[in-house]
Amino acid sequence: MICLVTQHFNINRILLLIIGLWPYHRSPLVELHLILLFGTLMTFIIFQLTTFITSECTLDLIYKVLSSAFLFICFAIKYNSFWINADILRSSLKQLQDVCNEITDKNEIAIIEKYGRKAKHITIGLILLGICCQFIFILIYIWPYILIFKTKSRSHSPSYIETEYFIDEEKYFYLITLHRHAAICIGLLAMVATGTMLITYLQHVFAMFNIACYRIEQAINISQKGGFKNEEKGCKEISRAVNIHRNAMKLSNFLISNFEGSFFFLIAAGMICFCCNLLRIASFTDDIGQLILSLTILLILYVYLFLSNYTAQKITIYNEYVFATVYNVRWYMVPIRIQKMILFLLQKGTMSFNVILGGIFVASMQSVASLTSASISYFTVLYSTRQD
Template structure:
């Protein structure tokens, strides 16, 4: 038997524990931890938006503030979505574990193991990318100190990569502001990685369930071919088991995604604003490398998230189609009439495509990912032409 929490979700569990979002063992200490981290993230967003109060609201200023503020708003949306859907995450893991507990075939267990290991590899790669992002982000702010050491300059020249207004003496409390800034960045990155990878791990296991359904269909026809009509009853049972696990995979994926509809809607909207504004910052590059690095990091993070999430959703749809392709390809026409009728119903069901719907309106697929990327570039083009005018 496979224990998903310890074998396939162990890295996700650690990441969610760090940011206080693991849905189990929610003690008072964990709640305080959660409030502290979420509060740090929200206050950093607020102190970016307060620059509109004290500074002249030119178009350049607006784009610069929104390009970073909406990046952290994306983090906050993801954090809040898992905060309010803790019961959904817990229930989803229980449902998936119950399905896995019913699996006894060694080949089927190997399929679960294969997709679980794939999800773990992707999680580790994304975690390394997040560490690289945070390292570069910190390096941007400590570079003036390093530059002063090698050039023997007495004065430091800081570039405001992220504009903030704390309504205090920022030179006097520079170290506290620095801690707040980097803590918010670290919390945000951990949030987007932890929440994104656990959803990815769930979807990879759904792909595994679809693969098992296809395997059971193949086994059902093989039983008939090897044993003749004597094994008709056993073949019927295999088909029923295939249909059951296929239905459970579809119900499980719909249950998981439907509870995040509102969060995905606001995440897509905030992401579009962030992408467009950061593209505008890159187009407005004036020679300061530091001012170019941060928008590039932000764009790479959002585009990776956009394409990886849609690629995983596309995999779910492709695995569902694989089940029906398997039914078409097996020699079902040589089966008894009773089994042919069962397979006919399956083939009719396969005429309707299965997609994951994000935000209630967005069909998750690679085509949709490309469409969203194109939309962000279109918005940037409109904004840039307005700025030029």
């Protein structure tokens, strides 16, 4: 038997435990841990927005504050989505485990393990990317101090992320720096942990689609041998293929539909953040740190946008692959009884199965291009008004 949590979700479990979002064993201490981390993230967003209270509200200030604040709003949305949907995530993992418990064929187990390994590789890759982004955030703040040390100047590091704490920022400089980098670390970790959890889950859904194809091919091969017993075995395999295919669609729909509201707000916040950072880049003068910060934020947003849509599009591709398998096998050489069952599968294949993100658009690479194009269009309009 395959134990998904210990074998395939172990890295995701550790990441979610660190930020208090693992859906099991939610003790009062874990809830306190979660509140402290989420509170750190939310207070940093608030202290960015309070800049508008004490500073003159110019377009440059608006773009500078929103370019970073909305990144952290994206982090908070992802964090909160897993917090409020803990029961949904727990139920999804249970259903997935129940499906895997029914798998006994060694070839089918090998398919599950193959996609489990692939999910781990993706998770490790995104963890490394998150570490690189965290390193860049730290580097752009410590680099000016390296220059200060070389020139023996006492000037302070420029503030790339505008904040207003209503205290003496010179006196409490180290506490403010600690708060800022803690919020960045929590936000990046939340984005990586929640994103990789969804990717790992959907990788197992892909495995289920692949197993459905395998069962269809096995059913046809068995039925071609002739005999009543082989015909019965073939019918049974077709039924099992239909069952796991239906479960794959059910599990993917169940998980993504419950995160629909979170995806909607995440898309909206991401587009605002994308536009503001494009404006920051377009107005670049000689501040390399600000340029690197904006490019890093754009990288984070685009990687997340690309991976979420690419992974969701693969659900449609794998679903179509099941029906392509039905078309390609020699179904015309099997008994009439099985041909009738296959006919129902072929009719089902005429209906496309798409994943809707945020309840507004079909997840696909075309949607990535559309969102990017829309963001650039908004940026062009805002930049032209700014020039005027």
